[in-house]
Amino acid sequence: MDADLLQDLVSAALRSGADAAEAAMAERRALSVTVRLGELEEVEREESRDLGLRVFVGKRQAVVSGSDLSPAARAKLVERAVAMARVAPEDPYAGFAPQDRLASGPTPDLDLYDPSEFSAETLEDRARHAEDVARAVEGVTNTDGASASWSSGSWGLATSHGFHGGVEASSFSLSASAIAGQGAGMERGGEGRAARHAEDLPSPDFIGREAGRRAVDRVGARKIASCTAPVIFENRQATSLLGPLVGGISGPAVARGVSFLKDKLGQQLFSPAVTVLDDPLRLRGLGSSAFDDEGVAATPRALIQDGVLTTWLLNSASARQLGLETTGHASRGLAGPPGVSTHNLTLQPGETSLEELMREAGAGLLITSMFGPSLNANTGDWSAGVSGFWFEGGAIAYPVTEITVAGNLLDIYARMVPGSDLEIRGSTNSPSVLVDALAIAGK
Secondary structure (H helix, E strand, C coil), X not given: CCHHHHHHHHHHHHHCCCCEEEEEEEEEEEEEEEEEXXXXXXXXXXXXEEEEEEEEECCEEEEXXXXXXCHHHHHHHXXXXXXXXXXXXXXXXXXXXXXXXXXXXXXXXXXXXXXXXXXXXXXXXXXXXXXXXXXXXXXXXXXXXXXXXXXXXXXXXXXXXXXXEEEEEEEEEEEEEEXXXXXXXXXXXXXXXXXXXXXXXXXXXXXXXXXXXXXXCCCCCECCCCEXXXXXXXXXXXXXXXXXXXXXXXXXXXXXXXXXXCCCCCCECCCXXXXXXXXXXXXXXXXXXXXXXXXXXXXXXXXXXXXXXXXXXXXXXXXXXXXXXXXXXXXCCCCCCCEECCCCEEECCCCCCHHHHHHHHCEEEEEEEEEEEEECCCCCEEEEEEEEEEEECCEEEEEEEEEEEEEEHHHHHHCEEECCCCCCCCCEECCCEEEEEEEEECC
């Protein structure tokens, strides 16, 4: 990351009439390979270097971005940004983060960068191996292919009020998708993982076996009658319940009054068994960073503590609007002002295994796939198309498909019981969760 270039861009903006400015740069190199039925299908290579510039003229702000880093292009970027800011509407909440909240001094080493670089041939071999294993699973009749990728990138930020910092990180991924059954009875199953370090990825054998198994287990899926029954969200699907929570406690949404949680700060939303942590400092975490996208030092915090909503997610602008302080959750690209997002969000596990959750529930629905979720952000009414398995007597009975589950998230949250099967798969993670009764629409 060229720190001098960013500082030069900030200085040029100030000389051109900006009262304050910040410059950000993102660099990325990536390579991905896809195979299908043992044949190479696609190779994609990316190399990019992009700049973003945000300038303030009084309480007016503008953001511009570009991929041409030549001196002439940077001069035009500055000229355009300042001209846009002068005619932009005033925003009384715009501005930098408070200086006393900025990250300073040495930042912790979060071990986000693995210098390994995989060749296209290596990625092809890994993807082909995973697909071959999936195809060898008894009952698999076809595949949607397998993919492997490697990327390396950096992000840097410099501001006119003294912050400068950068992050370098890598990513490796491997996935496979299998098909079982024939004709109208075909079912798909997949498995995929991503990690900061190559050594943390599961093996191609594991990825292939899981993809094949999940497809074969779905063969013979049937529709069920509409009912109200216990529903268990498998750990990889339970994270879908955390997305609306993040949106609902987003400072900008709360400030606009368009959140179903806007009046719930400090209240009991979940049972005391539920705690949701956001940890920006997790070693090798896919969402880890020592500071947010405004340069504010990032710290671990519980968003939900023993079932109680403890905080909003705030950047500097939404904090000012609500009369609060930023929580270090500013998130931005290069072409717009900061929004908010979490870092590494985790619903903490309970002590009950998935099998024990099914035994406790007796009979109900285990959701293993979800599509088309719908949310009314003002009321919390939520629904999603799902498929999975019907269980009876605490054990899987048969696969089910073409069903919809629906409810109000305030009610769903209040009755969630977390299992013990937490897996760290991405930047948002959860164990399986049981909701003791949910409306199920079937045939």
